[in-house]
Amino acid sequence: MPTSSSPEFEAECIRRILAGEKQLFHELIRPCERSIFFLLLSLLGNETDAEDAAQETVIKVYQNLRLFRGESQFRTWVLSIARNEGLGRLRKLRTLREDSLEADTDEVTGDYTPAILTSWREVPLQALERQELAALLREAIQKLPAIYRNVIMLRDIEEMDVRATAQALGITEGSVKVRLHRARAMLQKELAPKLKGYAPERKRSFFGWGS
């Protein structure tokens, strides 16, 4: 059996699980765990609910495994189940406010101005070892409206492509791009002035960017 989380591995795994090798489900779901949790954290806003919903999601995936047709990536299918689980819980809690997760309106506001700063070209990855920087980034993402937060979670944090993100969230690829653009712009505006202080003192280019 192929060892990575390739479509071949997934298809083979699913076939064998359905044929009775149920323990293989552990390996099938493992590469999806992180994305499931962070999508649910993005929807529900706290770790306890996100973990509980993640467990329910995984159980639903197992129970519905026969229904997976391979029309999308397995992870995308799993995330759409996670999203439904999350939305169902939100509806129950009646916390769906006007920044509705179902709404697909991406009207252009057009008056975004980025944070202007002269130079901040090095990425302070070293500084992530200090918890305060990671906390600053998490906080900025948590502050985004939910529709933007969900997209940035899947695209930039879980590094899914535009198509898979659109499928998992049930929105168009155009909406994914518009929301991603807004989300990144809001994060730049919020974070750039704060992060400048974390830039390494020694000049070095990162991936050759901006040098």
Add this chain to the structure above:
Amino acid sequence: MRIDCKHVWDYLSAYIDGDVDPDLRAQIDRHLETCEICSAVLDSTRNVVVLIADERVFELPAGFSKRLHERIDAMIDADSASG
């Protein structure tokens, strides 16, 4: 045609993802050569994208995976017992 800063900002995200057509990309590149403001905005946006993708920013809660797989084991056991 010369494009202005506002126009560049509108395409920043697509530019970072390599999702702009070659003509527009060339125009943006030309603008970036002479505009320090847009260069800094582009660099800082890219930096933010790189930083938030780092696994140290969003970590799973301690024990998350262990608890999840225990739950799966319990489910498989129940499933096997019921046939």
